[in-house]
Every structure is written in structure tokens, then in C-alpha cells.
Amino acid sequence: MEKSIxxxxGARSGKSTLAERLALKPTGRAIYIATAEAFDDEMAARIAEHQARRGPEWRNLHAPLDLVGALAQSDGGDPRLVDCLTLWLTNLMLGGQDWRAEADRLVTTLSAQEAPVVFVTNEVGAGIVPENRLAREFRDAAGWLNQSVAQACDAVYLCVAGYPVKVKPNDHPL
Incomplete structure (x- = not known):
């Protein structure tokens, strides 16, 4: 397994299922670092669906804002799965945090991790230009965050309709 993935x-593309399989592969155990907050019934149901899919081989950490701290706390043992970066970004932006500084901290921390880590994120920039400023800022921030983390990771996968395509490393000359 690559050290960082x-x-x-897109939504319901199979990202989390792939991430869970990859995180469990090395040891049969993993740590799930959740960034979601259940502010409504629909989100609570989504969280419950994810939890029901996982079994006793998972240990859970809740890190809606302090992702760097959760990675530091959980390093040195089983692989970790962070699900997901776009919810973490949402929490930072809506909480008035400096998301750029936190993204820089994340990328810096990633290079120092000993245990493998798998990140899940959403590809949000492939649609229409959002109609309001906050949505446009979020779309742009998610794109920048994804690029930064992708550059720092050993491998990157794109999930489409349940099928993963490995995009890093690849064989193109650039």
C-alpha cells in the first residue's frame, strides 16, 4: 500500500467504499477519522449508513476541525481513513477558520506521517459556475485543497460509477 492516497x-461514486478497502488491506484494522457533523436528520442518516458498513475492525476519531491533530494522535499504528476533506473544508470555512493555513498544515503534516493515510474528497468543480459568492469560494477552495493534497500524496484515484481509475502515479511525460 502506498503511504498516502x-x-x-463525484457524489456516490464509490470513493468511500474504495477507501475503506484500501485502509483495511495492510493490517485488517484501521482508524476512521470522520470530519462530518450531523446538523440535520439527512446527514445523521448518511453518517449512520457509513458506520453500519464498517465493522469492529474500525476505531473512530471525530475531527470536524482539527484534522492535523487527529492525524498526529493516530500516527504510528494502523492505517487511517479521512472521510472527507470537503466536509472538513466546509467546517473550516463556515467556522471562520483560515482554511489555507490549515491546508498548508495538513500537507506539511502528511509528509511526516509514519502510518498510511487514505483521504476521501469530492470533485466539485466539474459542474456549472455557482450562483453565489460563498459557493464559488468553496468550489475554488476545494479545487486548491485537492490539488495540494494530491501533490503531497503517493497515489491518487478518481472514482467514476463505482470504478476507480489510478491517476497518480501515471506514465505521462509531464
């Missing part, structure tokens, strides 16, 4: 794709 980023998995991106």
Missing part, C-alpha cells in the same frame, strides 16, 4: 470523485 487521495481518492476523489
Amino acid at each position: 487521495l481518492i476523489t470523485g
